Amino acid sequence: MTMRSALPLAILASLPLIPLHASAQTCSCASVPLLGSMQPASTEGDEWFFATTYEHHEISDLVAGSSTVPDTTGRIRTATALVMEASRGVTDKWAVSALLSSVEHKRAIGGESIRTSGLGDAILLAKYSPRRISLYSDSALSFGFGARVPLGDDDLARDGVFLSEDLQSSTGANGAIAWTYWAKAMNDSGSAQIYTSASFTANGDNSRNYQFGDEATVSFGGSIQMRSPWGFAADISYRNANRDRRNNFEIPNTGGDWLDLNAGFQYRVSESLGIGFGGTFPLKRNLNDQLQFTTSYAWRASVSYVIGSER
């Protein structure tokens, strides 16, 4: 018998709060940052968790170092993604998660425009959760490790010329992921929690010897589930990305540091079904080299569903 969440509901299937992170994109990042769309809490034994998230990233800020440079060209740079997650609790402590993405990029300046779309990358993650917040524990701890797998195209071309990596739907490269999550209940019911998470992604080369920079993220925040169906969460996340490389040579104007505010809410339609909305807003950036386009803001809407065995 597992210990289950002590949220203020008769929980037969626990519905976690929506994920908040949608890390800022560098101008060279082909895919939407999938890991940020994954639910932080680990699915419990005999449970299934499904979520579909629509993400929109506005990538219009032109930044030199930590300064925003005025851009009056009226250009449009967006990335949208549909991210689907399925997670299965294998045992009380182990769960597996799979994320699948479909990505669309738009770029327009003056009369010129380009739009690409297709299947993006996928993430496969094994999660180990030695502790969960329950009636008998006020903290949760999870570790995850897995792989990012390129399912989509990384060789889209126009007029016989390959498009740049940031217009491909997939990175085209495998990656290794390590992830950890810790949360502590701040009240008797566990409805108020603080949490922190960290992740590291090491990226490989794609078929054209392009390698996205390795990434590390750390976030810290809190969430509260009201006695009503409403839940709120907010955190601050720091992300560091190395410069991208081609043929082992660093690509200028890629990589840097980002500090973002993520905030969102969720409405529980039922004990199993939730809808959520959240946004990411940059607080501070320090990007490598002379000039980079980066995320102005991002928002996401999600629907999540838990299927749990009745006990």
Add this chain to the structure above:
Amino acid sequence: MRRNAGRKPRRITMRLAIGLLAAIVSASPLLVTHAQTDGDAIRLPNPDGRDPVFNESQRDNLIDITFYESNDDTRLTLSDFPARLRLINYWATWCVPCVRELPSLSRLDERYPDNDLRIVAISLDRTETQEISDFLSTLSMPPLDWYIDRSRQSGQAANVVALPTSILVDHEGQELGRIFGSADWESAEAIQLIESLLGPD
């Protein structure tokens, strides 16, 4: 837009990933079907629409679970509540469905003499007794004797994993079955369940 000709063969990892995703997605309807198929399970009505199921016996003996008198912290066990049938209800003031079912539980308590059915309502709150009493006084319901387990040891011993949980126990302390979630204890289904577990006089 066209795709570049002469693509490399897809990687093995790609096939594995697609296979795993397909397996997860294709297995989910089977699981949904399985979760919804509960045969002749006894469901007790719930005003919220999610009727909890009476899960028959785990056959644990709960006669020695320890909890405390709410007023003076006297140590109690289930053997202090002799009856043909006992209904242990785990609840807390912060648990909305628990609070919702308490009135019907207290009215069920009124319906049966103590030697037939004893309701042992155990709060897992960690707050002061007075605070809990004050909270209960705001509810429109007949008085209900309640007990407390701040350490939550009895809940752990009884394998209570979510609130509310109601456990039906026979005269020897043997568990007959349990219900996860809020139930309407005044409903015909609940009375029928109690009567069937009480058996003939």
